[in-house]
Amino acid sequence: MSRPMIRRALTLMLPLLVLLATPAADAAGMRETGARETGGTLATGGTALVHLGAAPGDYLRGRLTVESGRFDLDLVDGAGVPLRHLGSSIPTAGSFHHVVGAADERLRLRAVEAGRWRIDLDPPIPAALQRAPEPELPSPTIAALARDLARGGDTAGFWAEMARRGTPLVEPADRPDRRIVTFLARGARRNVRLFGGPGTGHDELERLGLSDVWYRSYLLPSETRLAYQLAPDVPEFDGTARERRVAVLATAAADPLNRHPWPADAPDIWARESLLVLDDAPAQPWADADASVPHGRLDRLRLASRRLGNTRDITLYRPAGFDPARADTVLLILFDGREYQRKVPVPRILDAMIAAGVIPPVVAVLVDSLDQDTRGRELPGNPDFADMLAEELLPMLRSTAGFTPHPARTVLSGSSFGGLAAMTAALRHPEAFGNVLAMSGSFWWSPPGTPETGREWVAGRVAAATMPPPLRVFLAAGIYETSGDGVTASILDTNRHLRDVLMAKGVWVRHREYATGHDYVAWQGVLSDGLVALFGRDQP
Template identity: 40%
Template sequence: MPRKIRLLLRLAASGMFPLAAFLCGSPTTTLDLDRGDYVTFTARTAPGVPRELQLAGPQHEHIRTFAWEGGPKTFGFVAEASGTYTLGFAAPEPPAELAVGAIVPPAQQPTPDRCAVDLQSPRLQALRDAVEAGNATAEAAFWQAVAQQGAPLIEPKDEAHVWVTFLWHGDAQTRSVFLNWPVFSPRKEDNLFQQLPGTNVWYYTAEMPRGLRMTYKLAPNAPFGPGSTRQELRRAILAVTQADPLNPHRWPSAAALDRFEAHSCIDLTGAAPMWEQTDVPAGKLQTHWFESQLLGNRRDITLYTPAQAPEGGPEMPLLIVFDADRYLEQIPGPAILDHLIAEGQIPPTIAVFVSNPTSQSRSEELPANPVFAESLATELLPWLEHYCTFTDDPQQRVLAGASYGGLAASSVAFFQPAAFGAVLSQSGSYWWAPEGAEGPAGAESEPAWLNRQFAASDHRLIRFYLEAGTLETASDIRPTNRALRDILHAKGYDVTYREFAGGHDDYAWQFGFAQGLVALLGEAATAAD
């Protein structure tokens, strides 16, 4: 079977045989691959039911896990050694299909064009000079030092910035290395490594602010080229994106995560304190199904009830958090609430973590959708009253989220200020417009649609905590957050604004989430005392 699969797929890749899909009725599929082969495949499962696929290598070793929310999903991977690979569903039920697309050998994979850049790193300048001078041991000594000290290289530039140099130890097979990090670049080739001539040193140097906190991954030999579509580009990068093998610091730190799941992290001197989980009373988490007639769908709602719920006192504040997975997994939202409540920084608070039924529904509901806002105000709030008691004061009802979730927090409060009067927005996507955010002035496609709505509307009784990263300029995150801050100040809103040294990154948002809660609910804790 493996050789038949391989023959069909190679014919399909060469265009000699029009293979649309190879359907596998069994829960596992084997593929006979050569080193460097790029494989794409589509898994088809019931929508809304999270599934996992496991990839094992020629020695039956676990290589990586592919996880998704259910429904059809296309993935890719690159064989790192020749041999037989096995793809299998982690659970045989419910029924699923695996459709293998094509195998593309290294000779047929495009190589992206790199842009020449100046060599900024002093240590790499010294290595270059030593190699050019004929020092035959210079590179080996360099890699030995990196193995002892770790990567990336951190070198001073000025009082406010450092040079950060990411490294990859290449070999004769290395064609390219791509930096996958939370910093937007208009051109993907701007994130490609350079090769130091005469060596196996591949590098990418960037000027970074002191106090930086950031995660990143590296993608060696990502099979994309100048003609790749956006979807092909993303799939090719994710096929090989992995933690930096030269950096021992990973996030999340769970040992069970493989190198494709974990991120490498950077914490420079002066970075905001990282969240530390301490031994405090833990709140209770319960997950329920919530069905919306207005939206025509249903979703998971995770309800957090604090351990220190008051008896006979004032009704508790309410926190509604978008993108539940983000704030339950990457950002430890419940643990942060436990800690802030135990220390008296915020009062005991009811929290509701709202999931997205699908990725498509997320892109439709979170960006300034008045029907979504109406559903929260007229369907979710009454539904919650069956499970818990919370305040009817809109000023103590906080909407929170990051990226599209930050945009949702502000837009829901804009549409429903009588229900929600506080916003915690982390790197909110205020560049968004209904028709694409790339159009002319005055059109529905003009960027920063919600900013213009606030500017043109009467004052609403809403308090804001806004934050954005100093590395979120090219994506228009920081400029549009600053613009919203200025509009809100001019309109007389209560606004707390913060910028952090980082990018569009869950790792950096952990501290801001706690800080935003204290900014919006801290006075209530003082009043309760």
Template identity: 40%
Template sequence: MLVDSPRIAELAERPGDLAAFWAEVERRGTPLLEPADDGSRVVTFVWRGTPGTTDVLLLANRLTDRDNLAASRMRRLPGTDLWHLSYLLPDDYRGTYQIAPDFSGQHDADNAHWQRLMATARTDPFNPDTVDTGRNGLASSVVELPAAPEQPWWRPAGAPAGRVSEHRLTSTILGNSRSIWLYEPREASEGTLVLFDGNVWFPRLSFQHTLDNLIAAGAIPPVSAIGVDTIDVPTRRRELGGNPDFVTFLTAELLPWAGQRLGASPAADRTVVAGQSFGGLTALLAGHLAPDRFGNVLCQSPSLWRAQHLIDAYPAGRDIRLHLSVGRYERDMVDHTRALRDHLAHQGYPVSLTEYTGGHDFVCWRGCLADGLIELTGARDHLSHVDG
């Protein structure tokens, strides 16, 4: 919800304090956080314009509405170089954002306009916390409010490092070639993780550090990981949008190929398939079509609008465990994911659901992915487990 910032209101009454305000911003960083009566926070995003700046847009994950970009136009404090926009957010919010300054044009939602807009976006120069997910070729700034769930696993912490190697795999089934990242733990592997969007998780987000830390802490057993490149956006939509041929590629080509290089092909109960968005949909489809290969499904923010029949597709009686997660700012995805959880539970599946205060966002998924691995692999009687 958009609100007014008390701090900016004070500044409007005393514009002579602007230099001190900018000095404070440079010292403390952004966004500005102010307490609200209900325990929420007034979160104010700012931009320092130039004399020629005429328009600034905030592009915040799932706060900005692509169909109503005008609502995300930052406001200029009259007679100053300060542009600002404030939201009232729960104290456990986490998300990413970019800022698009000096953009001229209509604030409509057609794809060509959106691509031009994204080309002007950049990180917040006053916020040192960034994450690189490859969005429009640039990093995004990160905002984490004080009560946001801890994410203790993703930072390098000196744990014994597994080995990551990049390979090329040509698929006869799909008729293309792609990069594959293989992670091999220092200890003998006891399972396998198949992870979509490997081109983001390994070269950009260094997910191997999460695996190193989880294994070293005993939160999960030693597991190998297979990061699957999505090649490009059109290929991702075609292959991960509920495509049975892609599941055939996983079972008939990828797993045998990776098993030869990793020296093991674990049973289904020790194999996890994981993905986000379209990848979450495909993880769900893989468990449905190939339960003999994937006994654990880690499904994050699944794009069930693309294939709502999967909500009711799982029959009773299969030996599959599922962990779901979704952000409270993901609109219809929340209801779809809850409906999926309810159906799976009714069918007798061990299923858990985590809802976090955030959006469709890798900065949220990186923590929930680790939590899901702990949930699916750390709780088995025959595998080690600690609370994490």
């Protein structure tokens, strides 16, 4: 045999088992099925060494399979000194992972009980090949742009096309009921975050190489309707998690290439959001209804509350042709009243629905929140706020409008903390409020100091009640409202749980989920759906 052939033979043999015969070793039982797989038998106390067949820095993966007996497995150096313990008295199987430190490292197998074994080694991954794979690009358009940039192209044509089409970028997916939606931003220096949208926590956009393209793609149901903003170069600083999270508000603004601003009359880009409405999104006919229908009357009133020790604005809506003696008239009390006139055209929605005859006449009281801090104290499960509604707001309505609503025709409604307030106030005063319309209710909330076993306080109250609460309930949440903090559950999960508890108690409940997030553009449709579910012409 020539010297080159001898060297080649030795090279091929290097990864094979080197069985150092000891008095307890049974060489005749050895099995070799390939360069990376080998095995044999060992008597009790016998040992065997396995060459790694790998170079320093290589990533090595392997498995020990025990067909009978028990084995210890260690990594040793060339002198047999243990470097790493990989398993003790292994009875069936064990896997191991290692980055090779020196070329003479070996696996040492020792039989605790005589038996048969096999070791399989995956091909080593050299250090030179240990690099992150190219990012997966679900958007065909972004993938094509990445290839073009790799060939020396630029982004000018891409951005011209996006300006023509409008953003986000929407592309077909693997199923007819889904779309690939890619949010885009141009030219940020450090970061871009998606404020709102389908993400659950201010999702970060990625930069495409060194270009001026920042992107993030989602696979979304074709029924999606949501609002979002883009936040480029969000300040990063040493602060609490809360302080760093709310810093997104400093730069969040409407998407400059989105053709659907909302609200359209917002004073600036920071007060404006951008809409994504996919082709199968449920219609919101009443939000865009013909303004030629008869209009109701709006009166701005002041409510001084001794119970709360403050004074606030409320807006009273009375429908066209309002008859206070009409028995089927509904009273709607809606929290965050200022927002439900600035962002959601509640009076116009009610005008259109009443004119079309899909609901009976509705008197609406839109209750303003004084400020965010006061809102955070009053709406979440506050008995004084509930008492204010029953003992001060209702008498004021009777004296102002000459209208005494029946509890079965009275509904409390709100979104987020407002949905929570609607449910807790109705539970406290079912003699006054017989219906709840909760939109993305914050049912994850519990009073400060609540033990872990008492989380989801509202569901717990309902479950503990000896009698089912005499309420009719409409619950709604967005499928993207899934973010929890690890301690409290999400809005979506807690709405589902409350639905189940109410149903188990025999309470009349209707529950809907929408392909949306936590925003008013969804709630303007949910409000209409809830009123139809509770008081539509086919309802009692």
